[in-house]
Amino acid sequence: MSDATASSIDYSDEASFSDYFALLKPRVMSLVVFTALAGLVVAPVGVHPMVGFCAILFIAVGGGASGALNMWWDSDIDAVMRRTAKRPIPAGRIDRDEALAIGLGLSGFAVVMLGLATNVLAAALLAFTIFFYAVVYSIWLKRSTPQNIVIGGAAGAFPPLIGWVAATGSVSLEAVLMFGLIFMWTPPHFWALALFLKKDYDTAGVPMLTVTHGRRVTRAHIIVYTLLLAPVALWLGFTQIGGPIYLTVAVLANAWFVKGAIDIYQRDETMAEADSYATEKSFFKFSLLYLFVHFLALMGDAGLRGLGVY
Structure with missing residues (x-):
């Protein structure tokens, strides 16, 4: 500073x-x-x-x-x-x-x-x-x-x-995968935010991807990281802390997340500006829910496992 x-x-x-x-x-x-x-x-x-x-x-x-x-x-x-x-x-x-x-x-x-x-x-x-x-x-x-x-x-x-x-x-595989879930989620989450707040980062001189490479490249990066995120999320479901609740949530949430990333990738700036980046804002809001439902599902499976349900 x-x-x-x-x-x-x-x-x-x-x-x-x-x-x-x-x-x-x-x-x-x-x-x-x-x-x-x-x-x-x-x-x-x-x-x-x-x-x-x-x-x-x-x-x-x-x-x-x-x-x-x-x-x-x-x-x-x-x-x-x-x-x-x-x-x-x-x-x-x-x-x-x-x-x-x-x-x-x-x-x-x-x-x-x-x-x-x-x-x-x-x-x-x-x-x-x-x-x-x-x-x-x-x-x-x-x-x-x-x-x-x-x-x-x-x-x-x-x-x-x-x-x-x-x-x-x-440290175990399960712990590393929980780390990986958040690590891979972070870029598409913040890049979606950067798409509709690009002017803020321009003004501040922060070299976000939207500033240095433009929104088109940022959209491509979002879909790549989202596609890399999904296997990590699903893999966690097949470890000892996974279960039917988590797997169901992971499949549904990641299908929606991937669809959202595809929708963002298919847009150009004319489309985005016409609706005030509504698609990007929707993706960003869901990304907040994305982590919550995954970790809540893990705790749900742990609770049922503790009760001897499975």
């Missing part, structure tokens, strides 16, 4: 609790909590409810710390993008240095407490996730390559893996 941009922000407004909560990116944190919970619940090793609660709490705090560090670094970009201009730092309600201190403090607290509550491997994975999101993605990749969201997507894919490791103390 440039010093000029930082000095132009007026921090005269007093921050409220909601501002500090917004600094932690609660929407992202909710996805972190849900997928981490799924990883914990579907693991073949049961954990004490209090241990499980603490694990999810500290993973959530770690996710919030990542969000604060991301907002600290990206405050100059946030200030010029319409979608993010009202965030607490560019809006002048929280100082950048304060956000950095909060992010670093919560990071250390979350990692240490998760290690004490569960195991060292889970804590190490949480520490690496925070580092990956704040440094590898936010500081390095986001402003340097159109592949930013492809590589950086790994940060959002770690929570179910951490939840699994918190319960079992080890």
Whole structure:
């Protein structure tokens, strides 16, 4: 972030609790909590409810710390993008240095407490996730390559893996596939968003694929990654944590997702602008539901398995 941009922000407004909560990116944190919970619940090793609660709490705090560090670094970009201009730092309600201190403090607290509550491997994975999101993605990749969201997507894919490791103390194929599900889902999810927010990224100078290669290439990339995502999602259904609920959901959701990607690919800019990118927005909204139904289905199968139904 440039010093000029930082000095132009007026921090005269007093921050409220909601501002500090917004600094932690609660929407992202909710996805972190849900997928981490799924990883914990579907693991073949049961954990004490209090241990499980603490694990999810500290993973959530770690996710919030990542969000604060991301907002600290990206405050100059946030200030010029319409979608993010009202965030607490560019809006002048929280100082950048304060956000950095909060992010670093919560990071250390979350990692240490998760290690004490569960195991060292889970804590190490949480520490690496925070580092990956704040440094590898936010500081390095986001402003340097159109592949930013492809590589950086790994940060959002770690929570179910951490939840699994918190319960079992080890990594397995199932945990890797849950990671892979989110990792492969991330590019089409964000590229769909970038299709109808291209002007924002243009203004901010962020080298999203839509900015560097155009919307036509982005549409092609969406369909490629969606087609690569489907086998990963289905493969998970044939592991020990899969079951009839998950397989049914995976088949239906991925069929819809692939169809949506094809619809996006077949459009040109004249069509998209005529209906204000309705198809792209619909695909993006379904992509939010996509992860939810997959991980909910995994937990549903785990519940029935625990009841001895199968």
